[in-house]
Amino acid sequence: MLSVLAALAIVAVPGExxxxxLRYGPVNIGTLVLETLEPETVGTDNCWHFRADLELTxxxxxxxxxSYRLETWCRAADMVTLRSYKRSREPHYRAExxxxxxxxxxxxxxxSGQTISIEPGARDLLSTWYYxxxxxxxxxxxxxxxxxxxxxxxxxxAVARAAKTVSTPAGVxxxxxxxxxxxxxxxxxxxxxxxxxxxxxxxxxxxxxxxSASLRSISNEEEP
Numbered sequence: 001m002l003s004v005l006a007a008l009a010i011v012a013v014p015g016e017x018x019x020x021x022l023r024y025g026p027v028n029i030g031t032l033v034l035e036t037l038e039p040e041t042v043g044t045d046n047c048w049h050f051r052a053d054l055e056l057t058x059x060x061x062x063x064x065x066x067s068y069r070l071e072t073w074c075r076a077a078d079m080v081t082l083r084s085y086k087r088s089r090e091p092h093y094r095a096e097x098x099x100x101x102x103x104x105x106x107x108x109x110x111x112s113g114q115t116i117s118i119e120p121g122a123r124d125l126l127s128t129w130y131y132x133x134x135x136x137x138x139x140x141x142x143x144x145x146x147x148x149x150x151x152x153x154x155x156x157x158a159v160a161r162a163a164k165t166v167s168t169p170a171g172v173x174x175x176x177x178x179x180x181x182x183x184x185x186x187x188x189x190x191x192x193x194x195x196x197x198x199x200x201x202x203x204x205x206x207x208x209x210x211x212s213a214s215l216r217s218i219s220n221e222e223e224p
Contacts, residue, residue, distance in 0.1 A: 014038050015221040018199065020213035021169065022056070030056040032213045034129075034199070040073060042082040043102075047073040050126050066090045074127035079134060080105075081148070084124040099124075101148075108148055118153055119146035125185060128156070132189055133197040137176050139163065147184065154184040163193045166201050170215040173200045 013036055020032040037049040052070040071085040081101050088095045098111045105120035123131060123145055135143065137160040147154040161177040175190040176197075187204035191197040200215040 013220060017219045017221065018215060019217045019219075020202070021216050022054070023212050023214070028057075029211070030054065032202075039076065042073050042075075045082060046076045047082055048076055048079070048130070049073050050130055052126050070124075070126045072124050072126040072130075074123065074130070078121070079123065079127055079131040080121050081124045081127045084126070086150070099148075110151070114151070116148070116151060116153075118148045119155070122146040122148040122153070125149045128186060129189060129199060129202070132158075132178055132191060133199070135197075137178065137191070137197075139176070143178065147186065149185045152185075154186075156184055156186060157181045158186070164190075166190050168200050168215040170200065170217055173198075175200060 016036040018034040020034075021028060022030040022032055031054070033053045035051045035053075037051055040047050040049050050072050052068075054066075054068040054070075056066045067087075067089040069085070069087040072081055073083040074081050083101065084099045086095070086097055100109050101107075101118070101122065102109075105122075106117060108116045108118050108122075110116075125147070128145065128147060131145070132143070135141075137143070139160055139162040141160040143156070143158040143160070145156050147156050158178045158180040161179055163174050163176055166173050166175045173190075174193045176193050178189045178191060180186045180188065185204070187202060189199050190201040191199055198215070198218070202213040204211060204213070
């Protein structure tokens with residue numbers, strides 16, 4: 001437990017913001033922003049609060065355009081999700097919901113009233129990305145966790161691969177690749193091979209498309 005808390009002290013900084021460019025093959029299609037917000041309390045638990053804003057630009061409406069916001073409140077002690085939020089905007093679709101994980105660790109209750117059974121300790125997509133940042137991964141390590149994403153349950157098995165150089169608009173980084181098992185919603189995440197574990201590149205699936213996110217800049221609004 002102490003090692004997890006020490007890692008969180010390094011990687012989670014309120015005000016931290018990662019900006020990414022999104023590409024579909026050779027085509028620029030939008031942006032992704034990951035932000036660490038101020039910690040909050042859910043029930044009696046202290047939580048990290050993370051937010052992701054994904055925009056697929058209207059300039060390429062012949063392909064697809066959309067806007068998504070994800071938020072997660074995950075327990076500071078172990079990065080397990082306690083609450084999640086999603087807002088979707090697509091050409092012919094609008095949706096917004098909140099999901100509360102509990103009471104206990106075996107059920108998720110959506111704002112619609114729907115309840116779904118989950119495995120204890122399940123994480124949502126966004127909290128899992130940040131959970132990876134807390135792990136002292138070396139090549140060959142395996143990460144296992146239950147996932148609950150968009151009303152579906154998954155069992156994630158991800159393997160850390162040997163370090164490789166990744167070039168992004170923000171610079172060139174030595175990275176550890178965390179590669180998940182096939183069939184789940186989580187794409188490959190390239191984390192800097194240092195104590196900060198910055199996600200410099202993410203490949204995931206949005207709206208049926210494989211989209212790659214490449215880091216453009218890092219900022220912290222609390223910096224002087």
